[in-house]
Amino acid sequence: MKENQIIEKIHSCLDCKKCLESCDTYLVTQDELKSPNGRLKIADKIYSNIEITDEELNSMYTCTLCGICDLVCVQKIPITEIIHASKAKLVELGKAPLEIHEKIIEGILKYNNSVNGNPEERLNWLPEKYKAEELFEQKDSDTLLFLGCMSSFRVKESASASYEILKKAHYDFKILKNEPCCGEYVYSAGKVEIAKKIMEDNFSLFKNLGIKNILVTCAGCLYAFNKIYPKYIKNFNINVKHVIQVIHELEKQGKIKLKPLNKRVSYHDACRMVRKLNNLKIYREPRELLEKTETSINELNKKEENTPCCGAGSGIRGVDSSITIKIGSKIFEEVNSKLIISACPLCVFNYRYVNYKTQNNIETKYITDFLLDALE
Numbered sequence: 001m002k003e004n005q006i007i008e009k010i011h012s013c014l015d016c017k018k019c020l021e022s023c024d025t026y027l028v029t030q031d032e033l034k035s036p037n038g039r040l041k042i043a044d045k046i047y048s049n050i051e052i053t054d055e056e057l058n059s060m061y062t063c064t065l066c067g068i069c070d071l072v073c074v075q076k077i078p079i080t081e082i083i084h085a086s087k088a089k090l091v092e093l094g095k096a097p098l099e100i101h102e103k104i105i106e107g108i109l110k111y112n113n114s115v116n117g118n119p120e121e122r123l124n125w126l127p128e129k130y131k132a133e134e135l136f137e138q139k140d141s142d143t144l145l146f147l148g149c150m151s152s153f154r155v156k157e158s159a160s161a162s163y164e165i166l167k168k169a170h171y172d173f174k175i176l177k178n179e180p181c182c183g184e185y186v187y188s189a190g191k192v193e194i195a196k197k198i199m200e201d202n203f204s205l206f207k208n209l210g211i212k213n214i215l216v217t218c219a220g221c222l223y224a225f226n227k228i229y230p231k232y233i234k235n236f237n238i239n240v241k242h243v244i245q246v247i248h249e250l251e252k253q254g255k256i257k258l259k260p261l262n263k264r265v266s267y268h269d270a271c272r273m274v275r276k277l278n279n280l281k282i283y284r285e286p287r288e289l290l291e292k293t294e295t296s297i298n299e300l301n302k303k304e305e306n307t308p309c310c311g312a313g314s315g316i317r318g319v320d321s322s323i324t325i326k327i328g329s330k331i332f333e334e335v336n337s338k339l340i341i342s343a344c345p346l347c348v349f350n351y352r353y354v355n356y357k358t359q360n361n362i363e364t365k366y367i368t369d370f371l372l373d374a375l376e
């Protein structure tokens, strides 16, 4: 959107405040500055060249960019797009991002990952039995399994289980020895120019390797490759899927068989997988696969396109972890089982953090890790 269109959209807000009750950062803080309506008012100040306070800056960076406000706004204002554009504008003006973002972005540029992981440990997730045969870039395949920083370093079993299920189904794919960061964190922080450079470099790398398809394990990478890359990279013609879509296809084709586990779980839809990529609608596939294992699903009050963010979207945990813990706890109150399943490693990592902080005794598993136990 051009600046005049953004301003016009901001001014179309009726101040009806109907969006407040849908925004988790408002609900857990009861602070209007941390609501969609409040953030539009801050955006108005930014675009009117009025100095914003530290508290207002913090409000822009505690938005999870979950996108629920875009759905509920009576005026159909693209609120998350405006919040993101405002952050980018603040960066242009030299007033953002926050110190924590600068530190993480420095790590991304130096070590190619957003979690301060040692690059030499990036492949520690690779199952021992496959190490000798793995050819990495040399493998003749046009499909790349892109693990992302969270799966590679923080929720390693999401990488290893996804890899192993694909291997067992004799699915043709390759992985990279030195995988880069997708750039979503940098983009969300408002550092668009740096994010563009990361995206261009990654696209050249994929093209040079003849990649035509990418499978991802992370909702953030899925969103980046499906929505952000095509916006900034001309001719971005790579077909991008979540690994669970492919595993679902493989099960339908009889290439993998799942045996009963007879468990009871809660399934959390990652906001970036279902609402922000509502063209993909990836909520049927994980549920159907869980049902194949005769697992009963205790649905949360809000699911599919209305799903809440786990509380860690857009790096808000680094800005104000108390909001993350409150949002996570609110979701835990609805969980009527001892196990949450998610198809996003960031959600898994975050729920484990919230559980550690609140001692709720709720376990969280990445979906392929759960399904691996059911593989015949």
Ligand code: SF4
Pocket: 012, 013, 014, 015, 016, 017, 018, 019, 020, 036, 037, 040, 072, 073, 074, 075, 076, 077, 079
């Ligand atoms: S629902 Fe839309 S129009 Fe109403 S206050 Fe919220 S942002 Fe403004």
Ligand code: SF4
Pocket: 022, 023, 024, 025, 026, 034, 035, 036, 039, 062, 063, 064, 065, 066, 067, 068, 069, 070, 079, 080
């Ligand atoms: S994107 Fe989510 S957290 Fe941000 S203002 Fe909208 S509803 Fe609130």
